């Protein structure tokens with residue numbers, strides 16, 4: 001029978017550990033505080049912000065929102081980041097992306113203090129991931145996928161893992177984290193040939209396309225462990241992952257649902273990194 005890898009179970013175990021660490025910080029008079037910078041009123045950003053604030057409240061983490069006009073220029077945004085970098089009350093900074101096109105993202109990424117970079121924007125934190133050094137802050141989504149695998153005791157060492165995504169926010173850092181655990185990784189993308197053959201041959205498949213129901217049962221074997229990072233809307237307006245869950249879920253060994261899988265761990269990883277930043 002297929003095992004459904006639910007994100008809330010993983011998130012609960014991370015939160016249990018966080019609660020203890022937050023209490024220790026409180027004794028020292030430290031309240032972990034996340035500074036959220038939002039440019040404009042994009043509906044997705046506003047909704048993500050609400051869910052983060054709600055999650056912060058539940059964990060006794062403070063959230064401060066810095067809402068700025070979408071027309072803010074690069075130097076004004078750099079000034080705001082510098083202000084938050086030197087504000088002792090702010091433990092971690094989250095800047096919603098993608099940034100507007102007129103903003104110089106390279107300048108912004110380097111302006112955030114690496115010690116407050118809880119969303120892993122700064123090149124130094126990314127570089128650490130690529131060097132196999134896990135002491136910095138990780139990008140939250142690939143880290144969430146890793147936590148699901150680790151929490152469920154899924155064998156990584158020596159396992160064949162197919163990652164379908166090569167972006168800097170998901171695929172590339174995830175590959176590095178998997179290599180760190182001695183997995184054998186194949187990274188796939190839109191030009192990959194014989195995708196189904198690669199995924200079927202893998203022990204673990206991590207999908208992050210953003211194409212709802214793209215992966216049918218022909219992509220998997222009965223032994224496949226499937227981690228679905230993709231989030232999208234089907235034509236009938238339902239939230240769906242990249243995997244055709246209804247048709248695939250009973251034909252593989254383990255699978256994450258969407259919603260309720262990777263996404264429900266991602267925010268917890270973010271908050272965990274805020275606590276980590278406060279501890280530093």
Ligand code: NAP
Pocket residue numbers: 141164165166167168169170171188189190191192195208209210211229230231232262263266
């Ligand atoms: P992205 O930059 O658009 O990356 C999509 C990747 O899929 C690219 O590497 C692309 O290949 C590959 N791809 C597209 N069509 C393909 C095909 N037919 N066959 C094989 N590969 C194909 O997107 P992203 O920002 O990394 O996000 C990916 C997904 O993750 C989205 O659904 C997003 O919503 C989701 N996401 C989820 C969370 C969460 O917490 N659950 C967080 C962040 C993102 P090329 O490189 O060749 O274009």
